[in-house]
Amino acid sequence: MSSTQRQIIVKRPGSHQALIIEEVPIRSPRPGEVQVEVRACGINFADIAVRLGLYGAAKGLYPLCPGLEFSGIVKQVGEGVKGFEAGQKVFGATRFGGYSEIINCPYQHIWPLPNSWNFERGATFPVAYLTAYYALYHVGHLRPEDKVLVHSAAGGVGTALLHLLRLNGNLVVGVVGSSIKVDAAFNAGADHVIDKSTDDLWHKAEEICPEGYDIILDANGATTLMGSFSHIKPTGRLLIYGFASMFSRTGKKSLPKLLWYYLKTPRFSPFDLTSNNKTVAGFNLIYLFEHVSLFREIMEKLLRWDAKGLLPPMPIKSYPFEEVAKAHTDLESGRTVGKLVLTL
Numbered sequence: 001m002s003s004t005q006r007q008i009i010v011k012r013p014g015s016h017q018a019l020i021i022e023e024v025p026i027r028s029p030r031p032g033e034v035q036v037e038v039r040a041c042g043i044n045f046a047d048i049a050v051r052l053g054l055y056g057a058a059k060g061l062y063p064l065c066p067g068l069e070f071s072g073i074v075k076q077v078g079e080g081v082k083g084f085e086a087g088q089k090v091f092g093a094t095r096f097g098g099y100s101e102i103i104n105c106p107y108q109h110i111w112p113l114p115n116s117w118n119f120e121r122g123a124t125f126p127v128a129y130l131t132a133y134y135a136l137y138h139v140g141h142l143r144p145e146d147k148v149l150v151h152s153a154a155g156g157v158g159t160a161l162l163h164l165l166r167l168n169g170n171l172v173v174g175v176v177g178s179s180i181k182v183d184a185a186f187n188a189g190a191d192h193v194i195d196k197s198t199d200d201l202w203h204k205a206e207e208i209c210p211e212g213y214d215i216i217l218d219a220n221g222a223t224t225l226m227g228s229f230s231h232i233k234p235t236g237r238l239l240i241y242g243f244a245s246m247f248s249r250t251g252k253k254s255l256p257k258l259l260w261y262y263l264k265t266p267r268f269s270p271f272d273l274t275s276n277n278k279t280v281a282g283f284n285l286i287y288l289f290e291h292v293s294l295f296r297e298i299m300e301k302l303l304r305w306d307a308k309g310l311l312p313p314m315p316i317k318s319y320p321f322e323e324v325a326k327a328h329t330d331l332e333s334g335r336t337v338g339k340l341v342l343t344l
Contacts, residue, residue, distance in 0.1 A: 008099035008324055011063040013053025015252045016325035026102050029078035033104045036090060040123035041098040042069040043327050043340040045244055052253045057286045067098020071113060071122030081107045089113040091122030095289050099324065101344060108292045111299060114306065120316050124339035131241060131285045132160035133298050135217060139281050140237050142168060146214035149173040149205060151224055153190055154181035156339040161217060162188035163311050173208055175201065177334055184315060184337040202227050212236060221245045222264035234277040241283055251332055314338050
């Protein structure tokens with residue numbers, strides 16, 4: 001049995017070249033941990049932010065292994081762990097470290113892999129669906145009559161949002177950035193799709209819902225935030241969970257672009273929020289990891305829905321573990337749909 005494993009490390013934030021595959025020692029699982037031989041690890045925009053040094057939760061942690069979700073086979077369990085055994089297929093969420101051949105993860109953040117799932121689905125399910133459910137039901141207080149607009153509707157979280165909104169019976173408008181993503185948004189559950197490459201976004205949004213929207217979900221940042229705020233109705237909720245427009249498609253951190261988008265990002269006055277009766281809320285899934293009961297409650301509900309066939313498969317594109325730089329490049333291009341995953 002080997003005493004080392006391969007792990008993708010970011011020693012110092014930077015471009016795609018900052019993603020380095022290294023041999024590192026394999027640590028035995030501590031009490032309460034499950035050791036998993038990873039077969040697939042999901043890729044998220046948070047990983048790009050980690051690589052670039054723009055992820056607040058990663059500050060002071062470099063050198064760091066990115067990755068927030070994975071699937072694989074249990075190798076061994078630490079003291080006090082019940083319900084898992086060697087050879088069992090599992091999937092899970094982790095606060096970094098997912099880009100590994102072997103991972104030790106608290107048992108509370110691991111679940112048995114459903115029989116109908118492959119490893120790719122297991123490694124791409126947690127972040128997108130936990131984010132989507134938490135956004136809609138815990139932050140957005142979703143009601144069946146709500147009219148909802150979803151930016152980046154063909155991405156991983158966007159697709160999960162559309163799946164959950166269709167399940168809840170809401171009228172949903174999906175916004176995409178290119179014509180190649182329109183069908184994906186319709187297939188995921190959008191009633192209307194606005195293609196920003198051919199349509200005037202806000203003119204079309206007003207045509208569909210002249211009275212405004214109850215909820216708008218925005219992970220773009222400066223490019224759409226003020227327009228989103230303007231198009232929620234009184235009692236409406238603007239939910240912010242990312243700033244993708246700040247990222248350069250070159251894979252490098254552009255300080256002038258970052259500064260420009262930082263200055264362009266709107267600051268919402270509490271006086272305006274109160275007088276307009278509007279809510280603006282931001283959240284980040286990674287800070288929910290210590291809220292174990294909530295984390296597991298949401299996942300168990302999602303798994304029950306999936307077992308009933310209520311959650312369609314997510315579009316997934318796979319890359320070999322060694323092609324992590326290409327996977328990051330493709331995600332940054334803005335031309336992918338669904339989720340990307342590294343396989344081992």
